[in-house]
Amino acid sequence: MSEVVVSFREVSKSFKGMEMPALDAVSGEIRTGRITGLVGPDGAGKTTLLRLIAGLLEKDSGEIATLGHDPGKEAAEIRERVGYMPQKFGLYEDLSVLENLTLHADLRNVIGQERRETFDRLLEFTDLKRFADRFAGKLSGGMKQKLGLACALLGRPKLLLLDEPGVGVDPISRKELWGMVEDLVSQGIAVVWSTAYLDEAELCGTTLVLNEGKLLFSGTPREMTAPLEGQCYQLKNLSSGKRSLLTKALARPEVSDGSIQGHHLRLTFRKGEKLFSPDVIGAGETAEWAAVRPRFEDAFIDLLGGGPSGESVLAKHVRAIPSDDEVVIEAQNLTKKFGDFAATDSVSFQVKRGEIYGLLGPNGAGKSTTFKMMCGLLLPTSGKASVVGLDLRKSAGKARQKLGYMAQKFSLYGGITVQQNLDFFSGVYGLTGQRQREKTGEMADIFHLQPFLKSKTDSLSLGYKQRLALACSVMHEPDLLFLDEPTSGVDPVTRREFWTHINGLVERGVTVMVTTHFMDEAEYCDRIGLVFRGKLIANGTPDELKAMVATAENPDPSMEDAFIELVTGKENA
Amino acid sequence: MTGLSLRRLKALCWKETLQIFRDPSSNLIAFVLPVLMLFIFGFGINLDSAKLRIGVWKEDSGPAAEAFVAALTASPWLEVDSFESRSATEKALIDSQIRGFVVISEDFSRKMESHSAIAPVQVIADGSEPNIAQFVSANVNGVWQIWQAQRAEDRGEEAQREISLEPRYWFNSSAESRNFLIPGSITVIMTVIGAMLTSLVVAREWERGTMEALLASPVTRAELLLSKVLPYYVLGMISLLLCVATAKWVLGVPFRGSVLALCVVGTFFLLSVLGIGLAISTATRNQFNAAQAALNAAFLPAMMLSGFIYEISSMPPLLRAITHLIPARYFVSSMQTLFQAGTIWRILWPDILLLMASSALFIGLTAKLTKRRME
Numbered sequence A: 001m002s003e004v005v006v007s008f009r010e011v012s013k014s015f016k017g018m019e020m021p022a023l024d025a026v027s028g029e030i031r032t033g034r035i036t037g038l039v040g041p042d043g044a045g046k047t048t049l050l051r052l053i054a055g056l057l058e059k060d061s062g063e064i065a066t067l068g069h070d071p072g073k074e075a076a077e078i079r080e081r082v083g084y085m086p087q088k089f090g091l092y093e094d095l096s097v098l099e100n101l102t103l104h105a106d107l108r109n110v111i112g113q114e115r116r117e118t119f120d121r122l123l124e125f126t127d128l129k130r131f132a133d134r135f136a137g138k139l140s141g142g143m144k145q146k147l148g149l150a151c152a153l154l155g156r157p158k159l160l161l162l163d164e165p166g167v168g169v170d171p172i173s174r175k176e177l178w179g180m181v182e183d184l185v186s187q188g189i190a191v192v193w194s195t196a197y198l199d200e201a202e203l204c205g206t207t208l209v210l211n212e213g214k215l216l217f218s219g220t221p222r223e224m225t226a227p228l229e230g231q232c233y234q235l236k237n238l239s240s241g242k243r244s245l246l247t248k249a250l251a252r253p254e255v256s257d258g259s260i261q262g263h264h265l266r267l268t269f270r271k272g273e274k275l276f277s278p279d280v281i282g283a284g285e286t287a288e289w290a291a292v293r294p295r296f297e298d299a300f301i302d303l304l305g306g307g308p309s310g311e312s313v314l315a316k317h318v319r320a321i322p323s324d325d326e327v328v329i330e331a332q333n334l335t336k337k338f339g340d341f342a343a344t345d346s347v348s349f350q351v352k353r354g355e356i357y358g359l360l361g362p363n364g365a366g367k368s369t370t371f372k373m374m375c376g377l378l379l380p381t382s383g384k385a386s387v388v389g390l391d392l393r394k395s396a397g398k399a400r401q402k403l404g405y406m407a408q409k410f411s412l413y414g415g416i417t418v419q420q421n422l423d424f425f426s427g428v429y430g431l432t433g434q435r436q437r438e439k440t441g442e443m444a445d446i447f448h449l450q451p452f453l454k455s456k457t458d459s460l461s462l463g464y465k466q467r468l469a470l471a472c473s474v475m476h477e478p479d480l481l482f483l484d485e486p487t488s489g490v491d492p493v494t495r496r497e498f499w500t501h502i503n504g505l506v507e508r509g510v511t512v513m514v515t516t517h518f519m520d521e522a523e524y525c526d527r528i529g530l531v532f533r534g535k536l537i538a539n540g541t542p543d544e545l546k547a548m549v550a551t552a553e554n555p556d557p558s559m560e561d562a563f564i565e566l567v568t569g570k571e572n573a
Numbered sequence B: 001m002t003g004l005s006l007r008r009l010k011a012l013c014w015k016e017t018l019q020i021f022r023d024p025s026s027n028l029i030a031f032v033l034p035v036l037m038l039f040i041f042g043f044g045i046n047l048d049s050a051k052l053r054i055g056v057w058k059e060d061s062g063p064a065a066e067a068f069v070a071a072l073t074a075s076p077w078l079e080v081d082s083f084e085s086r087s088a089t090e091k092a093l094i095d096s097q098i099r100g101f102v103v104i105s106e107d108f109s110r111k112m113e114s115h116s117a118i119a120p121v122q123v124i125a126d127g128s129e130p131n132i133a134q135f136v137s138a139n140v141n142g143v144w145q146i147w148q149a150q151r152a153e154d155r156g157e158e159a160q161r162e163i164s165l166e167p168r169y170w171f172n173s174s175a176e177s178r179n180f181l182i183p184g185s186i187t188v189i190m191t192v193i194g195a196m197l198t199s200l201v202v203a204r205e206w207e208r209g210t211m212e213a214l215l216a217s218p219v220t221r222a223e224l225l226l227s228k229v230l231p232y233y234v235l236g237m238i239s240l241l242l243c244v245a246t247a248k249w250v251l252g253v254p255f256r257g258s259v260l261a262l263c264v265v266g267t268f269f270l271l272s273v274l275g276i277g278l279a280i281s282t283a284t285r286n287q288f289n290a291a292q293a294a295l296n297a298a299f300l301p302a303m304m305l306s307g308f309i310y311e312i313s314s315m316p317p318l319l320r321a322i323t324h325l326i327p328a329r330y331f332v333s334s335m336q337t338l339f340q341a342g343t344i345w346r347i348l349w350p351d352i353l354l355l356m357a358s359s360a361l362f363i364g365l366t367a368k369l370t371k372r373r374m375e
Helices: A046-054 A075-079 A097-107 A112-126 A141-153 A171-186 A221-228 A242-251 A296-303 A367-374 A396-402 A418-428 A433-446 A462-474 A492-507 A520-524 A542-549 A559-572 B006-022 B024-044 B063-074 B086-094 B108-113 B130-154 B177-208 B210-215 B221-250 B259-284 B287-304 B317-323 B327-341 B345-369
Strands: A004-013 A023-031 A035-039 A061-066 A082-085 A159-162 A190-195 A206-211 A214-219 A232-236 A255-261 A264-269 A288-291 A327-338 A341-352 A356-360 A382-387 A403-406 A480-484 A511-516 A527-532 A535-540 B052-058 B078-082 B100-104 B121-125
Touching: A004 A046, A004 A190, A023 A046, A023 A061, A023 A190, A023 A206, A035 A046, A035 A171, A046 A061, A046 A082, A046 A159, A046 A190, A046 A206, A082 A141, A082 B210, A097 A112, A097 A141, A097 B006, A112 A141, A112 A171, A141 A159, A141 A171, A159 A171, A171 A190, A171 A559, A206 A221, A206 A296, A214 A221, A214 A296, A221 A296, A242 A255, A242 A264, A242 A492, A255 A296, A255 A492, A255 A520, A264 A296, A296 A492, A327 A367, A327 A511, A341 A367, A341 A382, A341 A511, A341 A527, A341 A535, A356 A367, A356 A520, A367 A382, A367 A480, A367 A511, A396 A403, A403 A462, A418 A433, A418 A462, A433 A462, A462 A480, A462 A492, A480 A492, A492 A511, A492 A520, A520 A559, A527 A542, A527 A559, A535 A542, A535 A559, A542 A559, B006 B024, B006 B221, B024 B177, B024 B221, B052 B063, B052 B086, B052 B130, B063 B078, B063 B100, B063 B108, B063 B130, B078 B130, B086 B100, B100 B130, B121 B130, B177 B210, B177 B221, B177 B259, B177 B287, B177 B327, B221 B259, B221 B345, B259 B287, B259 B327, B259 B345, B287 B327, B327 B345
Parallel strands: A023 A214, A035 A190, A035 A206, A082 A159, A159 A190, A356 A511, A356 A527, A403 A480, A480 A511, B052 B078, B052 B100
Antiparallel strands: A004 A023, A004 A061, A206 A214, A232 A264, A232 A288, A255 A264, A327 A341, A327 A382, A527 A535, B100 B121
């Protein structure tokens, strides 16, 4: 009963000034009756493919048929029947909810009685009726997303293209939107949902997995993970340090990939390999294996040829900092107000030396604001922030020499070469002469930047840009490392590599504070603070937080379940 | 792509209008900046010479010298200071306390008495500001001539009186530079609204992703183009009339032309600058680049090469040739005609035709650059 709405064969597309094609001979189809997930890291070609399907770009070669028309040549034929929501929702922020809807209704010829009915239906559906007169710019991420969807739904499209609707939205709103989209699918609309979140991909009816312009896989998430069935295990009840155990486990020839999951290790075994005894890596007598279902991320990493080695070369090059169990990062009733809006509202926490502390929360929750106050980049309205015993209000300069900071957005100089960036940042932190040359050379080796040293930084792929940014923040061997969403948008293998380095540094005694909106990434942290609407709503180890919300029906909740539960619990209280 | 749906066009224009009124930066450019600029050009910039401060160093104390200094002091164009030494006078000039000074040598009175000798007066002015230096020398010279003529008259030697010049300035009888600057400054204001504002709004649509949403809807290219031109045209015309009204009734600059002629000239100039602004933002798709480009392609030429401040006929030939490519040039000359002379169609027509041609050129260029796709 499902019907093919879009089909494309051997589609390629290149852009001027880019070495790699954005899309390289990609084939597939999109059907009604299910959500098609378009999955891949930033720069994989997701947006390009959506734009080709919508007739916003013209392909270089191959064939595309959207609703039976070539979108390149007969774009006018399909526009009335294709709903398209661009990234960042494409809303006019200085128009109200109703004005945005009216504009799109006029553009799509939805008038008179039909308009009244459609508006009623959509405002009901999106629960935006209460906010009809509010400016779109004043809506929360979740509400913007719903309005964007409502605008795309005007004119009753047959095909709905959603470009990363999950970005910048809290998990609760995301769940709501997902429900709404499933509702649409049951009405016979074909939906494409593009995403870089692999946990989102897992929920889709079917997926097209892209990486660097190539189609890696197409099929259901079950089919994606099927080859790894029976190869994924958790190693529980570890007696010694999880990070060093992970390094040892990854060094085993049987293991292709692994990560930390709360107090446990999660490992993927190569095909045909058997489990080894936990004793072999010194996991202790109580340690035991538990089979787990492979996840989309495991399969993606498998498709990319397995995870990186568990040993951080970076960590070998930094001095060891003796552990002393001292509190090195401390926030006391930290508050930051912008006007009468409290971006961070009375937040307190402590981080001990050699810990990874994660701030977890959706965009706009106040993670970055808190973060910037902790490294002395923002002055708190009230409260106290201190690192290594230094009050950031009084001795921010002295404190900064002790910490490395990697900003959320790419904050290196794009117009100069990789080598020049390394030289500049090492110089800023006071490295000179022989030592500077040694250090920048080391970084280039560790992060595989040698081939690009003379390239303009702008021309690097996102993964390499992030590597360079990390290199620039650790060259002066700081005691503390502040990482603001370091892995946002990168492919899962690069993400693993990042965490290998972070784990390695922590093993050497570095203290790491990290923000992330990837719920699963929180599992790497020793302790997590959940941030929502400026407040720290929960604080503890990943397992503690999950245990807080465990119920009879859901004995083993995910981090996302925990988040949703804790937030809704807060709201109802 | 052709086709035009009035409903869609109306919806887009309405959206644009709402945005103009709601966006603080658009408001600033459209309403605050014009008034501000008009007042700056009206009161702040003045090319007329005001009273010049000069010094006098007198080495002679005879009656003739005293009388000449008195004549200098009495001049309405000069403010005369005296100093205790020549070096103090020189220092005052170097310190820019005075714009120049007059040296009266010790034998001045004696030479004035004897009919055969020539009595020299030395005038020293600050050459680093040539314009002012010339004013100093001309003013002192003028005082000198009047003083001599009067002395001759006093002695009853009427015949020696030289030709007297009585200038009459036509069209701008008081020769006030404000009357000349205001029409020109309206050109600059129109350029800011037409080119800067529009270049920013289209680039903003690209940056915020709203253009992508529009392109994915059934909007046609013509609708897209018209929805940007029409609202800003109306805004520009309102601003033009507001500027002219302010100039006439607040700043007291005479306006002798007809409103019809003003509207015709204004329309085609606005369309030209709108075209430039839209072409820039369509090509750059980035607010920062668009603002930079509009500054260099529209604003600065309108300032420098339109004949508004710098006289075109005194430019080197190459620059003079370039001014012919700048729409602002034709608008400045039309505005000066309308303000100071009146509606003289014979003079206005050539400018109007050239402005029509440039509107067609720039709007056409924008139409060509406006793609129905994202490439």
